[in-house]
Amino acid sequence: MTVEPPDLTGPERPTTLSELRAFLAEDRAERARGGHGPEPLPGWVALRAFRLGQYLWVARGPVASALRPLWKLIDFLWVRLLLGSEMNPDVPVGPGLVLPGGARRVQFPSGSAYGSRVTVNNGSCLGGKQPRPRIGDDVVLWSDCFVVRGATVGRGAHVGPWAIVMKDVPAGGRVLGIPATALPEGEDFDF
Numbered sequence: 056m057t058v059e060p061p062d063l064t065g066p067e068r069p070t071t072l073s074e075l076r077a078f079l080a081e082d083r084a085e086r087a088r089g090g091h092g093p094e095p096l097p098g099w100v101a102l103r104a105f106r107l108g109q110y111l112w113v114a115r116g117p118v119a120s121a122l123r124p125l126w127k128l129i130d131f132l133w134v135r136l137l138l139g140s141e142m143n144p145d146v147p148v149g150p151g152l153v154l155p156g157g158a159r160r161v162q163f164p165s166g167s168a169y170g171s172r173v174t175v176n177n178g179s180c181l182g183g184k185q186p187r188p189r190i191g192d193d194v195v196l197w198s199d200c201f202v203v204r205g206a207t208v209g210r211g212a213h214v215g216p217w218a219i220v221m222k223d224v225p226a227g228g229r230v231l232g233i234p235a236t237a238l239p240e241g242e243d244f245d246f
Contacts, residue, residue, distance in 0.1 A: 067147030067168075068109040072118075075110045079103065081150035085172050091155045097138055101158035104129045108144030134158070148173065149192065156198065170194065170210070179214075191226065200235075 069075040082102060086094060094102075107126050111119050134140050139160045146163040149171030154161065162180030163169070170192035178199035181188040188202040191210040202208060202220040212224045215231035224230050229238040 067149060068113065068144075069106065070110070070113050072110070075106060078106055078109075078150045082106070082152050085151035086153050086155075089153055089155075089174065091153060094154075095157040097133075097157035097159065098154040100129070101134050101138055101140060101142065101161075102152065102154055104134055105142040105144065105148075105152075105163075108142070109148070112144040160199075176200075176216075188220075 069078045079102075104126065107122065108130060111123050111126055130142075134142055138158055140158050140162065142158070142161060142163045143165045145165050146167055146169065148163065148169040151172035152169070153172075153174040154176075155174060156177035158175075158177075160178040160180075161175055162182070164181055164187065166185060166187035167181045167189065168187070169175075169190045172193045173190055174195045176196060176198040179196040179201075181190070181202045182204065186205045188204065189207045190196070190202070191208055191212065193211045194208050195213045196202075196208075197214060197216040197218070199216055200214045200218045200220070202214065206220050206223055208214060208220065208224045209226035209228065211227045213229045214220055214224065214235065215229070217233065218231050218235040219233045220230060220235045222234075224235070224237075229243060230236060231238060
């Protein structure tokens with residue numbers, strides 16, 4: 056089975072302050088559309104720190120220079136120490152990112168790529184050496200799932216809790232288990 060690489064041609068990271076505000080607005084709107092309820096404080100801070108880091112990754116000038124030390128402090132103390140997460144700002148993540156569980160133990164390793172409107176639950180991570188995994192648009196990564204190197208998760212797919220994805224997941228697919236296997240057509244996670 057061959058899976059087309061996800062279309063990641065949209066905006067990958069904010070490059071201006073107005074784009075940063077637009078990304079944060081889309082993140083909020085996607086959370087509301089998904090019915091996730093109010094965002095827990097840890098996730099609220101982590102998401103804004105991540106988006107600010109994405110902006111500072113490409114921004115130049117006095118404002119960016121002044122904000123970098125503050126961002127590094129927040130990233131280290133809040134995101135890495137308190138939450139145990141690693142959300143590298145060089146990772147392209149489209150608008151509409153949802154972190155419903157407060158962003159605990161979430162990994163965005165350098166070299167990976169996420170599409171738009173992606174939901175990442177606690178403990179979800181991508182790993183391995185090159186080539187890094189690619190996550191398409193409208194994907195849901197459930198708690199404690201792991202996507203190994205080189206795997207691609209297609210548009211609209213769901214990766215179940217504790218699943219270890221070792222092969223590509225087709226668009227709209229639902230996988231579960233160790234190693235992750237596709238659920239039959241029309242069947243969903245039962246929990």
